[in-house]
Amino acid sequence: xxxxxxxxxxxxxxGAVGSQVASLLRRHGDELxxxxxxxxxxxxxxxxxxxxxxxxxxxxxxxxxxxxxxxxGADIVIELMGGIEPARAHLLHAINSGADVVxxxxxxxxxxxxxxxEAADQVGAQVYxxxxxxxxxxxxxxxxxxxxxxxxxxxxxxxxxxxxxxLDRMDSEGAEFADVLADAQRLGYAEADPTADIEGFDAAQxxxxxxxxxxxxxxxxxxxxxxxxxxxxxxxxDAARHAGYVIxxxxxCERLTESSEVRSTSSGVSRYASAPLLDNxxxxxxxxxxxxxxxxxxxxxxxxxxxxxxNAVFVQAEAAGNLMxxxxxxxxxxxxxxxxxxVVSAARRHIAGGVGVGESTxxxxxxxxxxxxxxxxxxxxxxxxxxxxxxxxAGILSDGEVSIATVEQTVRSEPVPxxxxxxxxxxxxxxxxxxxxxxxxxxxxxxxxVDRLAASGVVERVVSVLRVEGD
Amino acid sequence: xxxxxxxxxxxxxxGAVGSQVASLLRRHGDELxxxxxxxxxxxxxxxxxxxxxxxxxxxxxxxxxxxxxxxxGADIVIELMGGIEPARAHLLHAINSGADVVxxxxxxxxxxxxxxxEAADQVGAQVYxxxxxxxxxxxxxxxxxxxxxxxxxxxxxxxxxxxxxxLDRMDSEGAEFADVLADAQRLGYAEADPTADIEGFDAAQxxxxxxxxxxxxxxxxxxxxxxxxxxxxxxxxDAARHAGYVIxxxxxCERLTESSEVRSTSSGVSRYASAPLLDNxxxxxxxxxxxxxxxxxxxxxxxxxxxxxxNAVFVQAEAAGNLMxxxxxxxxxxxxxxxxxxVVSAARRHIAGGVGVGESTxxxxxxxxxxxxxxxxxxxxxxxxxxxxxxxxAGILSDGEVSIATVEQTVRSEPVPxxxxxxxxxxxxxxxxxxxxxxxxxxxxxxxxVDRLAASGVVERVVSVLRVEGD
Numbered sequence: 001x002x003x004x005x006x007x008x009x010x011x012x013x014x015g016a017v018g019s020q021v022a023s024l025l026r027r028h029g030d031e032l033x034x035x036x037x038x039x040x041x042x043x044x045x046x047x048x049x050x051x052x053x054x055x056x057x058x059x060x061x062x063x064x065x066x067x068x069x070x071x072x073g074a075d076i077v078i079e080l081m082g083g084i085e086p087a088r089a090h091l092l093h094a095i096n097s098g099a100d101v102v103x104x105x106x107x108x109x110x111x112x113x114x115x116x117x118e119a120a121d122q123v124g125a126q127v128y129x130x131x132x133x134x135x136x137x138x139x140x141x142x143x144x145x146x147x148x149x150x151x152x153x154x155x156x157x158x159x160x161x162x163x164x165x166x167l168d169r170m171d172s173e174g175a176e177f178a179d180v181l182a183d184a185q186r187l188g189y190a191e192a193d194p195t196a197d198i199e200g201f202d203a204a205q206x207x208x209x210x211x212x213x214x215x216x217x218x219x220x221x222x223x224x225x226x227x228x229x230x231x232x233x234x235x236x237x238d239a240a241r242h243a244g245y246v247i248x249x250x251x252x253c254e255r256l257t258e259s260s261e262v263r264s265t266s267s268g269v270s271r272y273a274s275a276p277l278l279d280n281x282x283x284x285x286x287x288x289x290x291x292x293x294x295x296x297x298x299x300x301x302x303x304x305x306x307x308x309x310x311n312a313v314f315v316q317a318e319a320a321g322n323l324m325x326x327x328x329x330x331x332x333x334x335x336x337x338x339x340x341x342x343v344v345s346a347a348r349r350h351i352a353g354g355v356g357v358g359e360s361t362x363x364x365x366x367x368x369x370x371x372x373x374x375x376x377x378x379x380x381x382x383x384x385x386x387x388x389x390x391x392x393x394a395g396i397l398s399d400g401e402v403s404i405a406t407v408e409q410t411v412r413s414e415p416v417p418x419x420x421x422x423x424x425x426x427x428x429x430x431x432x433x434x435x436x437x438x439x440x441x442x443x444x445x446x447x448x449x450v451d452r453l454a455a456s457g458v459v460e461r462v463v464s465v466l467r468v469e470g471d
Numbered sequence: 472x473x474x475x476x477x478x479x480x481x482x483x484x485x486g487a488v489g490s491q492v493a494s495l496l497r498r499h500g501d502e503l504x505x506x507x508x509x510x511x512x513x514x515x516x517x518x519x520x521x522x523x524x525x526x527x528x529x530x531x532x533x534x535x536x537x538x539x540x541x542x543x544g545a546d547i548v549i550e551l552m553g554g555i556e557p558a559r560a561h562l563l564h565a566i567n568s569g570a571d572v573v574x575x576x577x578x579x580x581x582x583x584x585x586x587x588x589e590a591a592d593q594v595g596a597q598v599y600x601x602x603x604x605x606x607x608x609x610x611x612x613x614x615x616x617x618x619x620x621x622x623x624x625x626x627x628x629x630x631x632x633x634x635x636x637x638l639d640r641m642d643s644e645g646a647e648f649a650d651v652l653a654d655a656q657r658l659g660y661a662e663a664d665p666t667a668d669i670e671g672f673d674a675a676q677x678x679x680x681x682x683x684x685x686x687x688x689x690x691x692x693x694x695x696x697x698x699x700x701x702x703x704x705x706x707x708x709d710a711a712r713h714a715g716y717v718i719x720x721x722x723x724c725e726r727l728t729e730s731s732e733v734r735s736t737s738s739g740v741s742r743y744a745s746a747p748l749l750d751n752x753x754x755x756x757x758x759x760x761x762x763x764x765x766x767x768x769x770x771x772x773x774x775x776x777x778x779x780x781x782n783a784v785f786v787q788a789e790a791a792g793n794l795m796x797x798x799x800x801x802x803x804x805x806x807x808x809x810x811x812x813x814v815v816s817a818a819r820r821h822i823a824g825g826v827g828v829g830e831s832t833x834x835x836x837x838x839x840x841x842x843x844x845x846x847x848x849x850x851x852x853x854x855x856x857x858x859x860x861x862x863x864x865a866g867i868l869s870d871g872e873v874s875i876a877t878v879e880q881t882v883r884s885e886p887v888p889x890x891x892x893x894x895x896x897x898x899x900x901x902x903x904x905x906x907x908x909x910x911x912x913x914x915x916x917x918x919x920x921v922d923r924l925a926a927s928g929v930v931e932r933v934v935s936v937l938r939v940e941g942d
Contacts, residue, residue: 340621
């Protein structure tokens with residue numbers, strides 16, 4: 001074999017991803033050496049308990065509790081511990097010891113990314129994190145490098161496998177949220193505490209990472225508007241299907257331009273300073289919005305056909321047009337693929353020399369609050385089925401600057417046996433369902449209008465308010 | 472603005488892609504500088520005739536006929552001339568002058584890639600070619616870097632927009648090949664001389680590039696088996712639709728493992744020496760096959776829904792599982808996006824220092840001839856509708872080691888008025904159509920068997936023989 005230089009690789013964490021990374025590093029060592037131009041020597045694996053039973057054939061002597069010592073002298077450090085501490089401290093230590101670092105830690109990058117990137121810049125190290133968003137799907141390099149000469153206008157991502165699995169089964173089986181969630185937990189698609197997934201926290205972290213890359217702007221996690229899927233029920237799913245839509249939890253990263261306004265620029269102290277957050281009515285020329293919520297997606301949109309626990313990222317760029325990246329969003333061995341790609345890249349960079357390329361954040365675009373975002377909406381109301389109700393509802397919408405695109409009215413009688421059902425003459429106890437599709441409306445206007453609808457005498461119940469994305 | 476270092480960018484060619492690249496470089500200059508960490512100064516555009524009328528607002532003084540002088544002293548050279556010469560000479564000159572090079576020239580890379588890569592290695596330059604395969608779709612970096620730690624098993628790509636446009640319209644409109652081709656030429660989707668597209672030459676070049684990256688092996692263009700779509704007619708399209716398939720021109724790059732055999736290794740003289748080509752019966756452990764042909768793809772496969780002139784690359788990797796990359800495969804501004812991503816990458820590397828990372832080719836896997844490839848087939852025959860014909864056909868297939876998976880027989884009477892049509896009793900002049908789906912069979916066996924079928928007394932006509940991919 002070629003006489004390659006040896007690079008010392010330290011692994012932090014031996015969970016589902018870490019054990020696969022270690023195993024593949026050892027199993028495909030010669031192959032990876034040929035690709036990297038360096039022998040990748042796994043020098044140790046830092047874990048809390050080296051003697052814990054593990055489903056791997058990794059030799060016991062690789063394991064250590066002394067992460068700090070393992071990191072010292074390593075050329076490449078792979079952080080797969082998850083969580084903020086001690087992962088953050090270890091990564092900073094690794095960077096300051098001269099190592100390049102590979103991490104899949106989206107929570108850490110979404111909250112402490114600037115600190116990590118800044119430290120890497122100081123010493124010329126490089127941070128690799130292909131596995132931190134959308135698992136095995138190569139999306140970081142396409143955004144960071146391939147699209148670096150283009151202007152990304154919009155990303156719509158299905159970036160959380162658990163919620164897509166749940167929504168997909170609700171859609172295809174007509175099942176209720178709680179039943180599918182319980183099933184997903186039993187099958188290992190959802191964790192015992194599913195909060196991070198179903199409340200959209202995981203997707204929000206990934207959205208912050210993708211938006212930072214796409215818009216060359218440091219997007220802090222708290223600038224990401226987040227709603228989960230716990231409010232999505234069978235009735236909403238059925239109504240969506242009936243109207244030709246499917247409900248997906250989307251991470252939407254959008255660039256907005258108001259050509260007539262003057263951009264409010266703020267010059268950050270650090271290259272990685274967070275972008276300024278605009279309030280609702282500040283004028284801007286270019287701004288961005290980053291948000292996670294369940295939204296209606298037309299059945300013929302490519303994202304609608306993303307089934308099960310898969311992920312997909314749909315990117316619209318000024319020059320490139322529409323692109324989509326599809327694949328497994330999670331899973332130990334799938335994520336290990338992304339991690340190992342980063343390890344090979346880090347090794348190649350080590351051999352090639354030069355300093356790391358920092359993150360591109362200098363666009364520093366201001367970030368809009370959700371109230372200033374405009375989207376289309378679908379509002380479903382239960383109203384008294386009486387003359388003049390539609391006129392009242394339309395008037396409230398019009399007063400609120402929400403323009404109606406479509407209205408569908410269905411009459412639903414109370415289920416009195418022998419009554420004749422939906423075809424009977426409307427009586428005063430009959431309820432009509434109004435499904436209103438709006439033109440693009442400003443969120444602030446929309447939510448104020450929905451409040452006024454709910455308080456009006458004619459609306460019995462606001463059944464659902466969903467944004468429509470991807471038209 | 473930040474005081475960036477200036478990098479001199481030379482552009483060779485001002486066609487559909489080149490003029491977009493020049494225009495975007497000038498229009499988005501400040502934005503690109505922030506991303507690259509360097510000011511990208513377009514110092515000149517080499518063309519044959521600087522005074523030719525152009526649909527751009529580029530200043531006349533940028534244009535020159537003296538490519539050699541333009542290249543000398545440039546930090547980054549973008550080659551968008553196409554063709555082999557003088558593109559090859561210019562790229563080598565640029566590399567030897569110390570520039571990093573960006574090219575979209577698939578023909579050049581598929582035929583002279585090793586020479587270009589070798590020259591870059593000698594001086595530590597880097598060759599970028601994201602635009603050389605699948606246009607704006609980021610596929611080079613995902614294969615080269617993101618999947619560098621994984622083992623790609625298979626790529627199925629729709630990598631030629633013209634042929635996908637033609638096949639898609641034949642499928643959706645039931646139109647004939649010649650009519651759609653004429654229309655495509657009128658609309659600018661196909662060139663006046665459509666040979667490169669419809670005969671699969673363009674797809675074969677891209678297949679060679681993708682396979683080289685995926686399998687870390689230098690795949691020469693003449694090792695790519697190539698068939699075009701000129702033989703695909705309306706009847707084949709209709710039959711495919713009837714059977715739940717669509718016909719797509721696929722670039723298939725496949726890794727094959729025969730676990731019991733010993734791999735025939737050949738150690739090339741150069742790192743970029745072409746992989747050895749195996750003959751039909753040489754034993755191998757790991758080998759690859761690269762081929763372009765129209766194939767049947769099931770309607771529910773993600774590739775089946777790639778419409779119009781779009782491209783998509785479906786990748787199966789050992790750890791990552793199934794991935795798909797989708798987007799525009801051609802177009803001036805779309806391809807310019809990929810080129811500019813490479814320019815920004817090249818600039819970042821210039822600033823970071825270090826030498827270029829060469830191509831990964833050391834796996835040097837042997838390449839199988841088409842005869843040794845196994846796929847499933849669908850064979851459509853017109854046979855005499857007489858007792859015993861099916862038995863004869865089945866016998867010939869069995870003798871040829873081609874195993875039958877499905878058979879569908881339809882009776883087609885000659886269209887005699889008043890005869891009663893397809894429901895009539897079979898007569899001696901009635902023709903039956905047999906559609907035979909095979910299990911995986913070796914191409915050599917299959918083609919010999921089809922020859923024997925054609926020569927047998929019972930087969931009137933071999934209507935079509937199509938491979939089935941992606942099951």
